[in-house]
């Protein structure tokens with residue numbers, strides 16, 4: 333989504349060049365094909381002359397692992413040049429230009445500052461979002477919620493094999509329709525929660541329309557938790573929108589103070605953030621106190637510290653899709669813990685966000701969305717279950 337946004341803006345500035353060139357570096361080079369970056373570039377540039385280069389050894393230090401160049405040519409000379417960083421969730425930064433990604437930040441940067449402000453002014457997190465976010469925030473959230481529900485509805489009906497060549501079977505319908513002998517209510521709820529997370533993630537993996545929450549790879553967690561909460565708890569859509577607003581604040585704290593990019597900080601930044609956002613949404617629905625909300629969000633991230641990003645073949649399928657299901661379950665678990673033991677909390681949410689960022693920066697690049705380490709490396713060798721793929 334970041335490269336698509338960059339290319340669209342670039343074309344708006346250089347609409348009539350004779351030819352164009354896109355250079356993909358770092359993680360965009362190594363997972364660009366699996367993530368569909370080259371396909372999206374061709375869609376954006378249409379029938380204009382375009383050359384796409386995957387540059388594995390750029391010969392200069394990258395300011396961000398997701399870096400790309402966009403170049404326009406006129407009369408065989410360079411007429412326009414942008415160096416762009418795709419920083420996660422579809423946000424981009426362009427060298428030499430004001431950072432687009434910071435436009436939506438709240439004045440209070442840390443969670444503790446936000447909570448202090450809310451307490452002082454006797455407001456909830458959704459009220460805080462209404463005060464400081466764009467006036468059209470809730471109209472946007474209505475659309476987000478509609479897209480989330482539609483992605484679940486479409487995903488649980490779809491069957492077959494996901495595109496990309498890994499022969500990964502869609503599993504949402506299997507989970508949704510599957511039966512477990514003597515299934516108890518708790519197991520039923522857990523199965524449906526997983527079905528919803530699989531549904532949205534499989535829609536993402538097959539090019540369907542989803543909402544980044546916070547990213548495409550981690551898009552299944554928040555909709556699964558919210559939809560299941562609505563179905564089992566009877567929450568009104570207005571309450572769901574408030575929960576989305578609260579989740580957005582927590583996601584924004586992580587994005588502003590650390591990262592939501594798997595290429596920058598590993599999967600902890602993507603799936604860990606999604607888990608934080610989902611448990612915050614649940615805590616908001618239950619009208620938890622600030623202490624309980626903070627405990628839930630901190631707990632959700634704490635146990636993802638160090639989680640690597642190693643998607644097989646650069647496709648957002650293995651391990652990504654199952655991770656969404658697991659994170660949805662963990663979000664529910666974190667909210668449950670927060671409901672009972674939050675008064676024992678020792679570690680602040682801001683501390684764990686810093687911890688995630690430092691850990692992410694320490695991760696070898698092989699574990700930050702480059703598909704050269706971990707499962708991505710081992711799956712094709714001894715890691716595959718013999719004969720299971722495509723069954």
Ligand code: SF4
Pocket residue numbers: 549550593594595598599600602603640641642643648649651652655701
């Ligand atoms: S493994 Fe990587 S690509 Fe997959 S969800 Fe996690 S961060 Fe995203």
